[in-house]
Amino acid sequence: MKTRITELFGIKHPIIQGGMHFVGFAEMASAVSNAGGLGIITGLTQRTPEDLAKEIARCRDMTDKPFGVNLTFLPAFTTPPYPEYIQAIIEGGVKAVETAGRSPEQYLPSLKAAGIKVIHKCTSVRHSLKAEKIGCDAVSVDGFECGGHPGEDDVPNMILLPRAAEELKIPFVASGGMADARSLVAAMALGAEGMNMGTRFIATKEAPVHENVKKALLAASELDTRLIMRSLRNTERVLDNSAVDKIVEIEREKGANVTIADIHDLVGGVYPRVMQQGEMDAGAWSCGMVAGLIHDIPTCKELIERIISEAETIIRKRLEGFLAA
Ligand SMILES: Cc1cc2nc3c(=O)[nH]c(=O)nc-3n(C[C@H](O)[C@H](O)[C@H](O)COP(=O)(O)O)c2cc1C
Numbered sequence: 001m002k003t004r005i006t007e008l009f010g011i012k013h014p015i016i017q018g019g020m021h022f023v024g025f026a027e028m029a030s031a032v033s034n035a036g037g038l039g040i041i042t043g044l045t046q047r048t049p050e051d052l053a054k055e056i057a058r059c060r061d062m063t064d065k066p067f068g069v070n071l072t073f074l075p076a077f078t079t080p081p082y083p084e085y086i087q088a089i090i091e092g093g094v095k096a097v098e099t100a101g102r103s104p105e106q107y108l109p110s111l112k113a114a115g116i117k118v119i120h121k122c123t124s125v126r127h128s129l130k131a132e133k134i135g136c137d138a139v140s141v142d143g144f145e146c147g148g149h150p151g152e153d154d155v156p157n158m159i160l161l162p163r164a165a166e167e168l169k170i171p172f173v174a175s176g177g178m179a180d181a182r183s184l185v186a187a188m189a190l191g192a193e194g195m196n197m198g199t200r201f202i203a204t205k206e207a208p209v210h211e212n213v214k215k216a217l218l219a220a221s222e223l224d225t226r227l228i229m230r231s232l233r234n235t236e237r238v239l240d241n242s243a244v245d246k247i248v249e250i251e252r253e254k255g256a257n258v259t260i261a262d263i264h265d266l267v268g269g270v271y272p273r274v275m276q277q278g279e280m281d282a283g284a285w286s287c288g289m290v291a292g293l294i295h296d297i298p299t300c301k302e303l304i305e306r307i308i309s310e311a312e313t314i315i316r317k318r319l320e321g322f323l324a325a
Pocket of ligand 1: 017018019020021023042070071072099100101121142145146147148149175176177178196197198199200285286287288289290
């Protein structure tokens with residue numbers, strides 16, 4: 001498939017692997033890129049800019065295809081040294097950056113001067129338009145279904161994507177709830193030029209996470225995610241577990257008076273324990289409703305090739321077939 005997204009990033013297939021904390025290591029990103037998509041290293045999973053530089057070098061050893069780095073600007077307990085992380089990205093010769101959270105405006109001049117293409121992840125049309133206005137090259141439009149932070153507007157992709165298509169001039173990919181060929185074809189029918197997947201890529205052979213995490217995704221249905229931290233205006237969609245039950249209960253009890261300190265132990269420092277140790281109840285971790293569509297653990301190559309070939313069949317046989325009838 002050829003779209004403005006494949007052209008922009010120099011990739012074969014219009015499929016991006018979104019940045020994921022403690023999942024987006026070089027193993028993940030290179031596997032997706034080797035399969036013809038755009039793999040993304042999660043910048044802030046690397047504790048220092050020097051560590052990020054090493055991870056980029058490791059990824060380059062594993063693939064000669066383009067890959068990107070995610071930079072997330074979310075409320076954090078301490079602000080990371082973003083300019084130094086950006087320097088590591090530039091010096092590592094990376095040509096694609098996925099930004100997320102707050103606006104990347106202040107960092108765009110240095111990224112653009114280095115010839116880096118920036119795709120900003122947005123959960124609303126107004127933020128997408130802002131991204132276009134400040135000079136981002138593309139947008140990842142992240143619907144309410146998504147794993148991670150869906151924002152506070154709760155607009156699902158069936159509405160959000162065509163609304164984005166009505167307003168945006170720059171290309172965008174659909175993000176949130178994307179799992180297979182049906183997702184890709186539907187997203188493209190709604191105006192997207194590709195798709196971004198998070199949760200689906202965790203259930204692949206190469207995803208460098210504990211087997212318990214992959215098993216949990218296979219076992220989960222579309223009913224097994226919950227929203228937390230809405231009262232803090234930092235809503236996150238996570239897989240339900242005993243820690244999440246506690247968070248929901250604390251939020252219910254404290255109502256508008258809840259603070260991050262009340263739930264800190266259940267959301268802070270959780271990712272290494274879940275993703276690496278396989279402690280599935282250690283705390284809250286992001287997961288999309290798309291878990292309900294995950295039924296196997298293929299390699300990234302198998303997954304991406306299946307998506308592309310089935311998408312062709314859907315377009316040529318199923319959709320064309322309706323016209324013929
Ligand atoms: C375990 C996990 C961790 C994530 N961590 C990040 C992150 O650090 N930064 C970010 O921008 N997005 C993060 N995301 C969001 C993904 O990049 C992507 O936007 C989202 O998963 C898309 O929705 P889907 O899970 O339905 O595919 C994370 C998602 C998951 C599932």
